[in-house]
Amino acid sequence: MTGSGTDRTPSERADVCVVGAGPAGALVAHRLARRGYDVVVLEAGERFDFEDRKERMERAIRPGRGPLSVWEMGGPRDAYSSEGEWFYPLNRARVKGVGGTTLHWQGMVMRLHESDFEAWPIEYGDLRPYYAEAEAALGVAGADDNPYAPPREEPFPMPAFSPSYSDSLFAEACERLGVTMHSVPNARNSEGYDDRSSCVGYGTCKPVCPSGAKYSADHHVEKAEEEGARVIDRAPVQRLEHDDAGERVTAAVYATPEGETHRQEAREFVLAAGGVEIPRLLLLSESPRYPDGLANSSGAVGRYFMDHLFAGVGGTVDRETRQNHVGFITSECHQFYDDPTRGTEGTDGGIPEWSGKGERDGEPRPDSIKLEFLNYAGPSPVEMALSGDQWGDDLLDTLREGYGNSIAMGGLVGQRPRKENRIALDRSTTDDHGNPVPELHWRVDDRTKASLRRANRIQRAILDELGADISWTVGPENTGPAFHHMGTTRMGTNPDESVVNPRLRTHDLRNLSIASSSVFRTGGALNPTLTIAALALKAAGHVEERL
């Protein structure tokens, strides 16, 4: 399908042109194709063969080819520059291909809390039915045991994965401290679902699940094709063209591997190219009518870039902890999400309330924190064996010493939107088609650092209670992004300060919609993709109303 024999000429008549075949684009395409519309999806990356996944897994486990080789990222196509105070490793944060970044993702999927929508022009209630639909589409294994989660009336499509042995060690400590543990909704089959197998425990979910038990969006691309959608791979969209009035997009101009350039016309256009490439494409589509970039009358395109930041603490205990059997987590804690400053009281002690007088006096009040109990703390034996400098009995001794007693917690905190964090164009560097590459300006501010510090405090208290010998901390000074690209075409009712309206349509152009975390006004501290999927389904509905 991806060879040179593939027909990459545009469709003569298309109702909808979708740019990008990650979960957002795949869901939009599937929904609209199922309703009988002619849908064309243009995808920059290639169509990966499912049969090759075990080889990709091997690349992930074995050192030698580099982590980006698993999904063929990097090179001139994916060039970028990171100009901010903090370096942003963009190509570790995305995959280009049919299925998009979900080929690589971890697959934990939560609904945002009601409080997360405070600054949004829509409420949790508006998204609630779409959340349920998104959970059914992705196939989510979960349980109704999270007392802090927003209300839901339908059960999860699949039962949650049982807690791990490692969770049971945490449970004792958490009970003494009054910390609540609950299940994690996973886009991962705990039983056969939607013609995909149940999880078989390869333990390499991130970056590749060879069994297909972890959801990836190539699944909905196939379903969309079964409903008649056309998907053109290796067809990066270069720019969008509009009519004389500047009211409608007329065509998406895309390139092919054969060196040709085509125009795909359509009645409606949906951008689903992720939170970095969507603003880049709009900026690249500048015209006399839109000199600062298409749909950018507000000047907000590319601005307010946000990510979540990782906080973690780990070490060892004097018991076996049974890590690295599977590559996903089974327990987390949302207790400090809506109220990150709260204290707790357990059967024997508790987490002290945040007083503002921690390690830094006068630091800002922390924002939402999500805590995770990891099932993959410490090195996995096979990875240790392959990167060590020993063999034979010496190696085995080292492996036995290194594996067995690790334990760790992770977590996420969010950033508030800041105008100076942004995606711009680097006009001094071009990609393989001569287009300026994305230029990231990004830094971690003091409030985010305060949230990380608070998260570390709670994590340390729990690990101390477990009697762990703490050996590492990822916090304010050495944190890294969770690879959730939010905020760069934000939603709002006021066209002066936002890019899309609550119906996900751009204020400026009547037939241009955006399905992405780029429309998030704020990001909370939860992984975004279930919300992306819900918004994509909502956007598809509004597109249909106009067709």
Added chain:
Amino acid sequence: MELTRRDALAALAASGVAVGTAAVLDDDLADAFDGDASDASGGPSDSAPEERMATLLAIADVVYPSRLSGVEEFVRTYALGRVEDRESYREGMVQALSTLDDYARTWHDAEFRELDPETRESVLDQMGADTADPDPEGGDSARVRYYLVNELLYALYSSPTGGKLVGIENPQGHPGGTGSYQRGPRR
């Protein structure tokens, strides 16, 4: 601990090889583990398939722990399955084997497989295969590390028996189900 043919077949299945092919079942060495290193490298050492297998087993002797039995059958089954239908991989492996023999001949005037165990280990050490960063396109030590040493270590430590040596019966790379992560240690 005993490595079995089943371990090898499981490791093969996990690496994407269609298990049960003729080559695996018949140990059809000539077909499955053939290759012509001398063509590509111009070197003199075009050893026969069975000799290549003997070299691989000699490396396994060094890099596998001593308390392991059943190594020969494991390596035979696994190695043959791995190179079958993967032309470029087989070539990389054959080339690395001949590189290793070049070193053995230069330093000790013999093929690697003919050396005594300590000398074998010293050859791998001295050429730097222990500290090299594995790289399929790298220099001699990097390729020997990637195609030979790490190939064998990957096969072992992603298999249940190799994992169990370390204390994990469902190691990464092995589809061992969703029961083991829930179970506590066996006392």
